[in-house]
Amino acid sequence: GQSLEQPSEVTAVEGAIVQINCTYQTSGFYGLSWYQQHDGGAPTFLSYNGLDGLEETGRFSSFLSRSDSYGYLLLQELQMKDSASYFCAVRDSSSASKIIFGSGTRLSIRP
Amino acid sequence: EAGVAQSPRYKIIEKRQSVAFWCNPISGHATLYWYQQILGQGPKLLIQFQNNGVVDDSQLPKDRFSAERLKGVDSTLKIQPAKLEDSAVYLCASSSRDATNYGYTFGSGTRLTVV
Numbered sequence: 001g002q003s004l005e006q007p008s009e010v011t012a013v014e015g016a017i018v019q020i021n022c023t024y025q026t027s028g029f030y031g032l033s034w035y036q037q038h039d040g041g042a043p044t045f046l047s048y049n050g051l052d053g054l055e056e057t058g059r060f061s062s063f064l065s066r067s068d069s070y071g072y073l074l075l076q077e078l079q080m081k082d083s084a085s086y087f088c089a090v091r092d093s094s095s096a097s098k099i100i101f102g103s104g105t106r107l108s109i110r111p
Numbered sequence: 112e113a114g115v116a117q118s119p120r121y122k123i124i125e126k127r128q129s130v131a132f133w134c135n136p137i138s139g140h141a142t143l144y145w146y147q148q149i150l151g152q153g154p155k156l157l158i159q160f161q162n163n164g165v166v167d168d169s170q171l172p173k174d175r176f177s178a179e180r181l182k183g184v185d186s187t188l189k190i191q192p193a194k195l196e197d198s199a200v201y202l203c204a205s206s207s208r209d210a211t212n213y214g215y216t217f218g219s220g221t222r223l224t225v226v
Contacts, residue, residue: 033214042202043154045214087153098144098167099215101153
């Protein structure tokens with residue numbers, strides 16, 4: 001089976017940098033994804049790492065180390081609108097198109 | 112492109128009643144998913160369709176939940192009878208089989224409250 005662990009809550013200051021970590025256990029691995037969800041909204045896809053290393057998309061970057069079963073999402077130049085829940089997710093080994101989500105990290109931004 | 116459409120947006124029912132949710136995926140997306148998200152938790156997959164066939168329904172409580180995707184486009188998810196613990200947001204998502212970014216597109220969800 002699969003399991004993912006991420007912190008339940010993180011607080012950061014506007015303009016700062018924050019890192020949200022995710023460790024996973026899977027019987028097979030097809031990549032790590034990150035989703036953002038604002039209160040009352042739908043999860044929206046942020047990034048995907050299939051190979052080790054850093055992927056950068058604007059203010060957001062995501063990192064993967066397959067040997068450590070570990071990844072993180074890095075948010076830079078934090079803005080108040082970044083206050084949301086962030087979920088890491090892995091593709092299920094039995095079906096590469098099925099995604100299993102972690103329980104989420106609630107990010108709160110302070111002025 | 113138009114997003115994933117879901118209705119209704121909110122639904123309040125009494126326990127033991129039945130309820131149905133509707134989803135229209137992005138045009139051309141062969142794969143459709145129904146997820147259940149309980150407050151404070153991550154989305155949990157209920158069922159996955161590829162065109163109009165079921166790929167995975169291992170976590171669908173089949174004694175009370177059912178889903179169908181006729182003609183490989185729209186889908187409905189039904190709960191009958193509902194229990195208090197079914198209170199959650201029901202999210203529909205779709206993806207193209209050969210999506211290069213491996214991301215899903217989610218609908219806004221249906222927030223179900225069972226009282």
